[in-house]
Amino acid sequence: MQLAEGQQGAPKGLSLVHVNEHPSPHAPNRPAPYVAFDRTELSLILAVYGRKVAKGEWRDYAMDFLRERAVFSAFARNSERPLYSIEKQPKLRNRQGQYLVINQQGRILKRGHDLRLVLNVLEPHFAVVT
Template structure:
């Protein structure tokens, strides 16, 4: 007699990563402050390839100024050592932290004139 094998039992389900309500509140709070200052104009939220992304734009038709990515808890390697939250400026990784507030502090630091 033949045995039916269910492929769903053998496939590895991808890690689904989402921002929590508290994290979204923190992100949107920073976004609203930057909009009031005239720095940012638009944002996008994406969920793909095992990460959640929050991207901010100066203009809707441009590439994002910054992308804040949340990696899964079970992400091997760097995420376990350096943190779940990663800040990208363009294509370059700018910072990585275990807590979202630590990362957002880098975006709100006042700009100083160096003479």
């Protein structure tokens, strides 16, 4: 370690600089990778959320970006459990599909590869039968 010129010892509160030390590529200070929704996915989700808020069904939301999944949770009020959770799990991309909608009880309502189709479970289109 080297001290700045003219200093006998490091003053309190000043850290010393290590010379010729390069951070290793496996440095622990790198942020851990996480899964997130991209712009198009988020715009589809927020469009559904906006329509539900306009109807008065939903009032709040939360987003969690974790290592293996991203979660958008919709709440009817500030409660402990969300009404619905929309998840993106990229590890399931080649299997059942990376998008899924989960209800308050934890049941998977819809799973698939296309987010637009998966979100249709939240907005059923009823037909008039005569």
